[in-house]
Structure formats: C-alpha cells, structure tokens
Amino acid sequence: MRVYLSYSTSKLAIVSILFFFLFAGCVSKDIHPDAVKGLFQVDETHLNSILSRLNSPNGEKQSWVDLEAGIKENIKYLSKKQGDEVAVKYGNMEITWGMLARTNEELLEILPELDVYPDLLKDKFVWFALSPRTLLTGYYEPYLEASLTPDPAYPYPLYSVPTDLKALDLGKFHYRWKGEQLIYKIEDGAVVPYDDRKAIDFEGTLKNKGFEVAWAKSLVDVFVLQIQGSGRLLLADGSVKHILYAGKNGQKYVSLGKILIKRGLMPKEGMSMQGIRKFLKDNPDLVEELLTTNPSYVFFRLDDSGPYGAMNAPLTSMASVAVDSKVLPLGSMALLTTKLPQEGVESKKTFTKMVMAQDRGGAIKGTRVDLFCGSGAEAEFLAGHLKSWSHIYLPISREALNQYFQKKSDECKK
Structure with a gap:
C-alpha cells in the first residue's frame, strides 16, 4: 500500500520553504504577488477551486493517460541536466532541474490513480501561481500544397x-x-x-x-x-x-x-x-x-513524423505549450486555466488542463504562453483567434522542495 503525506500535516514545512523562495538571501521584505513578477504559493481554498475545474462539466475533461508519453519525454530531457543546477530564477524563486525532474517522475507515478484520488495533486505537490498573469495565444500545423521537385505550379x-x-x-x-x-x-x-x-x-x-x-x-x-x-x-x-x-x-x-x-x-x-x-x-x-x-x-x-518542439520531442495537441524558458523551463508541468474562442459564437468556453512546457517561440517572451492546437481546420481557427488572459499554476514536488529548503537553511547558518 502506498502512503502519501497529507496536505495539512506539511503546512509548517511549506511556510519555512516559502521564506527562501519569497525573500532574497536570508533577509525578509514585503512582497505582493500582484505587484511584482514571480511565483507565489496558492492557498488551499484557491487550490481546491482550481483543481475542481479539471473534471467539471463546464471544463476541459482531463485525460491523464494522454499525458503519459509527454511526461516521459520531459523526464528524458531533464535526465540530461544537472539536478542541483538552477533551471530558472524568476522573481525571487529558484527552480532547479532536479525539482522539475522529481515533479515529472512523481506525476507519472500517480497518473493511473488521479481519477480516483485527485487529492494526490495536493498531497504530492506544492502549487505556485505565475505572476503577472499569462497572455495565452496559439499555434498549429498548417497544411501547404507543395511539391518535392521543381514545378512551375509551385514557385x-x-x-x-x-x-x-x-x-x-x-x-x-x-x-x-x-x-x-x-x-x-x-x-x-x-x-x-x-x-x-x-x-x-x-x-x-x-x-x-x-x-x-x-x-x-x-x-x-x-x-x-x-x-x-x-x-x-x-x-x-x-x-x-x-x-x-x-x-x-x-x-x-x-x-x-x-x-x-x-x-x-x-x-x-x-x-x-x-x-x-x-x-x-x-x-x-x-x-x-x-x-x-x-x-x-x-x-x-x-x-515522416512530427511536429517536434524545442526539446526535440513530439508535441501533444492541446497539451504542449511554447514558453519563454527564462520564466518557465522546458520540461515544466503546469495547470492552465483560460477561456477559448468558439467558432460561430461570441462566448468563450472554459478550459482547464495540465500542460507541458516543451517548445519555445521567437515571439514568446515573459509569461506569455503559446498553446499547440494541433492540425486541421479547427486547430487553425483556434490558433488564429486565441488571445486570452489566463493563469498558470506550477506544481513542484513537495519532497524536492523540502530538500531545497534544508540546503538553503544550511547555507544561511554558515
């Protein structure tokens, strides 16, 4: 039987961890998540609300199994990185390659159980909101009429x-x-x-x-x-x-x-x-x-196959995203909440889904994120019209954070 750390029993550890994430060095100062860029911990009430949308009738039905291949590609990519090396420092928060690797490994491990035990997402991970909010756009695989040999009809x-x-x-x-x-x-x-x-x-x-x-x-x-x-x-x-x-x-x-x-x-x-x-x-x-x-x-x-992202891994339609890797490192998992345009109607539909940072883009800077919409007419419409203010929530392995906290604590004592 697998034993998981409960959400409530680790609150004190989280508070200690956040001391190191929210404040540079070992000195504290007042910081408000709406005023500066950074990653800020999501409180329990807000987190419950966000996670409840994953399988709500009005949301995007999450197929956890569909993420398996992409998560394995993340792990393959992250395995080539030095675990203690900082992948990104955004605001006052450092994220190491080891944190990302551990997060992917733990998520892969619990994928088959998430439909029955969704609270595992709270038990296993500490969640951080990306600030400022995200401008979400889209890209897709266009079709072109073409020739592989010179032809006047294809100039x-x-x-x-x-x-x-x-x-x-x-x-x-x-x-x-x-x-x-x-x-x-x-x-x-x-x-x-x-x-x-x-x-x-x-x-x-x-x-x-x-x-x-x-x-x-x-x-x-x-x-x-x-x-x-x-x-x-x-x-x-x-x-x-x-x-x-x-x-x-x-x-x-x-x-x-x-x-x-x-x-x-x-x-x-x-x-x-x-x-x-x-x-x-x-x-x-x-x-x-x-x-x-x-x-x-x-x-x-x-x-003969594709498309591939910046990790040289296949992209997953409506799950892979292009990011600014100075803000969200490649290999990151994230929960995206937004609203998507619908062809023929003015209203937008709610979209809440786990996505994978697996690509970059020349125009993708800061917190902007580009969603890979797939191929075909529906994907073309969505990518061509998608421009929505959205929110990104980053899960980080609770165990990896505890290890990071211990290391920082030791450094501050020296």
Missing part, C-alpha cells in the same frame, strides 16, 4: 539551413549572455548579419544554390508556416510530408498583425491569422511590402 521555395549560416554561442564569452546566439555569415572577410526575408524571398540570395527542400504554391502559406514553425506538405500524389523547423536567420521577429493595425489597414478588434490571409489575398500589390516588415526567416527540414 515558392522552402529552404534548409544554408551552409554559410554560422551560429556563435555568446554564453561562452559572458555568463550574462547564457543561452544567446549570434547568427551571422562571413562576407568579404567580415562578420555580417544573415540575409533577411527581403533578400531571400524577393532578391533570391539563396535561389538555385541547392538548399531547397520543397516548393509551395503560395508565398503567404510559406510565411504562415514560418510563423507556426512546422506544418504538413500536401503533395500532388495525395501523400503528406512533415516539414519541421530547422533554424532561423537571427533577425528580429516583427508581428505582421501589429504592422497592419499600426498602419490602419486592419482593426485591432477581431485580428486573426484568417483575417491577415484575407487581407493579403485582397491586396496582392501590398504582399511584398508587408511580408518584408518581418525580417525574421525560418529554415526547414523534411520528416
């Missing part, structure tokens, strides 16, 4: 990473640049930024150099694919090929939606990918000018 190339593209790990030069890269090429003996969208798509700097992996019917489809990061090629013989993210040119990402709003070409209300597509279709003379406002460019590779 727009999709490129692999060019051989002259170089990447420099800036973290080797200064700790403040850890995780940052410089993308460049050598031109006339000098280091210069890599070609931008205008140079590649409209000046042909990569054309006929052997980097093409496929050709698409629509340049706008190529642009959308680059924003989403991966997709599926619909070939003339009826077969489907996955086209996956392989790299980028290092140029700044600029949102076309924001450009359209700023120039007064489209209203902010109701802005969506579908609306952008329609505007570009109705205004072909503006396509080049508008697309080149985003100099960022993505390169691809072909595969």
